[in-house]
Amino acid sequence: MPDLSPMATAVAAALREKQHTVSVSESSGGGLISACLVAIPGASDYYVGGVVSYTRAAQKGFMHVPDEAMQGIRASTEAYAMLNARALLSSVDTTWALSETGASGPTGNRYGDSAGHACIAVSGPVERSITVETADDNREANMWVFARHALDLLEQCIKEAQ
Numbered sequence: 001m002p003d004l005s006p007m008a009t010a011v012a013a014a015l016r017e018k019q020h021t022v023s024v025s026e027s028s029g030g031g032l033i034s035a036c037l038v039a040i041p042g043a044s045d046y047y048v049g050g051v052v053s054y055t056r057a058a059q060k061g062f063m064h065v066p067d068e069a070m071q072g073i074r075a076s077t078e079a080y081a082m083l084n085a086r087a088l089l090s091s092v093d094t095t096w097a098l099s100e101t102g103a104s105g106p107t108g109n110r111y112g113d114s115a116g117h118a119c120i121a122v123s124g125p126v127e128r129s130i131t132v133e134t135a136d137d138n139r140e141a142n143m144w145v146f147a148r149h150a151l152d153l154l155e156q157c158i159k160e161a162q
Contacts, residue, residue: 002144002148004036004144004147004148004151005036005039005040007036007148007151007152007155008036008037008039008040008151009040010155011037011151011154011155011158012037012040012042012043012045012046014155014158014159015045015046015095015096015158016042016045016046018095018158018161020046020094020095020096020124020158020161021046021047021048021094021095021096022037022046022047022048022094022095022096022097022098022154023048023049023050023088023089023092023094023096023097023098024037024047024049024050024051024088024097024098024099024100025050025051025053025063025084025085025087025088025097025098025099025100026050026051026052026053026099026100027052027053027054027075027076027100027101027102028100028101028102028103028104028118028142028143028146029052029100029102029104029118029143029146029147029150030052030054030104030143031050031052032143032144032146032147033050033098033100033146033147033150033151034047034050036147036151037151048092048094049092051063051088053084056070056075059084059087063084063087063088063091064087064091065083065084065087069083069087070083074111075101075109075111076101076102076103076109076111076113076117076118076119077101077119078119078121078129078130078131080101080119081099081100081101081119081120081121081129082099082121082123082127082129084097084099084101084121085097085098085099085121085122085123085127086123088123089123089124094124095124095125096122096123096124096125096154096157096158097122097123097124098120098121098122098150098153098154099120099121099122099123100118100119100120100146100147100150101118101119101120102117102118102119102132102142102146103115103116103117103118104116104118104139104140104142104143104146105136105137105138105139105142106137106138106139107137114133114135115134115136115137115139115142116132116133116134116135116136116137116142116145117131117132117133117134118131118132118142118145118146118149119131119132120132120146120149120150120153122153122154122157124157124161125157125161125162126157126158126160126161127157128153128156128157130149130153132145132146132149
């Protein structure tokens with residue numbers, strides 16, 4: 001398993017330095033992003049909570065995303081990742097919200113995305129989203145790649161914020 005501790009430590013330091021907090025919504029990452037952040041001693045300084053929103057029912061129930069907000073948006077897109085990040089940001093009231101959605105494998109998802117596809121979004125003082133394509137069907141390997149990209153995007157946004 002890859003060691004994401006150095007990345008999570010850097011994110012934790014950036015959050016602490018600015019006295020910012022973060023919440024996380026994951027889908028195909030399965031909680032790995034949150035686990036990386038919580039593994040750093042003193043995580044309660046910056047980590048407020050997270051949810052594995054693996055289905056629409058979870059998204060609706062945990063993040064209170066109404067059906068009308070989904071109009072014209074499908075899962076596993078940057079727009080969907082940003083919708084979830086914004087919903088989490090307003091419902092949990094953190095400085096930052098990080099959201100990941102995708103298809104870890106070994107097959108693609110029902111929307112036509114191949115295994116190794118993920119969209120990641122950050123909402124907060126800076127908003128940004130990215131798409132990751134690994135072209136790999138190894139479920140666990142993809143989860144680690146998604147977590148690495150998510151932590152990297154969050155760190156970039158925190159550093160960019162004033």
